[in-house]
Amino acid sequence: MITYYDDRSVRVTSTAVRVDGRTFPLAEITMVWHRRGSRSWRVLAGRGAIGAAMAGPLVAAALGLALAIRLGRSPTVTIAIVGASVLVGLAVGPVADFLFEHLDRSYARGSRQLELWARWRGQPVRLLSTRDALRFGQIYRAVQRAVEQGQPTAAARTPARGRRG
Known part of the structure; x- marks a missing residue:
């Protein structure tokens, strides 16, 4: 058999x-x-939420950079805002890996x-x-x-x- x-x-x-x-x-x-x-639609909404969660820190970093340029503050404040924005953007790496894994599983489940x-x-x-x-x-x-x-x-x-x- x-x-x-x-x-x-x-x-x-x-x-x-x-x-x-x-x-x-x-x-x-x-x-x-x-x-x-x-x-x-519940599964599709979950996938959309994962995509939004992945884009969130990147959008925050871009907004921080735009804010730093727009405010025109002292170089120290500008560097602090840019530094915080870069740190938020770098935090995306480990979080994105976790989220991509969940996204991949959602496609495997169907x-x-x-x-x-x-x-x-x-x-x-x-x-x-x-x-x-x-x-x-x-x-x-x-x-x-x-x-x-x-x-x-x-x-x-x-x-x-x-x-x-």
Whole structure:
């Protein structure tokens, strides 16, 4: 038996697909497809907030520089304002790395509800529903490979005929 995918709730092998305790033998699955739901505005708003958070310190640094130039104060005050603005801008580095990681994870998780469907014993059955795009893709490809490997090829179904020469 070959295992194509295995986690806490889903296991795809060369003989069956098990999802949340329900087992679907591959011999009884004739078709596999997926459906994508509508976008989650909550996820998209979260991505926008992360983008705004990344731009915030840079905007503050630029405003500080503009303020220092606009005020026309003594060189000491101008240098202090410019220095504070530069420090705010430099603080973006570690914060941006943290925020980029969260942004990357949000894309891996996805912004849509994804469903994996199969025709099992002649009836459509929803095998899986998740927003985790990365996990969904891995499971979907595993089920496709398992179903393809379980189907006999045309050469295997047709008896081989030799030629006499």
